Amino acid sequence: MDDADRAGIEQERLEKAFLAKRTMPPSRPSATECIECKIAIPEKRRQFVPGVQLCVECKTLSE
Numbered sequence: 877m878d879d880a881d882r883a884g885i886e887q888e889r890l891e892k893a894f895l896a897k898r899t900m901p902p903s904r905p906s907a908t909e910c911i912e913c914k915i916a917i918p919e920k921r922r923q924f925v926p927g928v929q930l931c932v933e934c935k936t937l938s939e
C-alpha cells in the first residue's frame with residue numbers, strides 16, 4: 877500500500893464520518909412552539925425541520 881492508497885482510505889473515512897454526522901438525529905427535539913414568540917409551530921414544519929426551535933417568521937428574522 878502506498879501513500880496514495882492511504883490518502884484515499886483516509887478521505888473515504890472522513891466522508892463517511894461526515895455523512896454519518898449529517899444523517900444523525902437532531903440532539904434536541906423540535907419545539908412545539910416558537911422559543912421567540914411562543915406561537916405554535918405547525919407539525920409539518922417540525923417534521924420538515926428536525927430540531928426546529930423557531931417559527932418561520934422568527935427564523936426569517938434571525939437570518
Ligand SMILES: [Zn+2]
Pocket residue numbers: 910911912913914915930931932933934935
Ligand atoms: Zn416565532
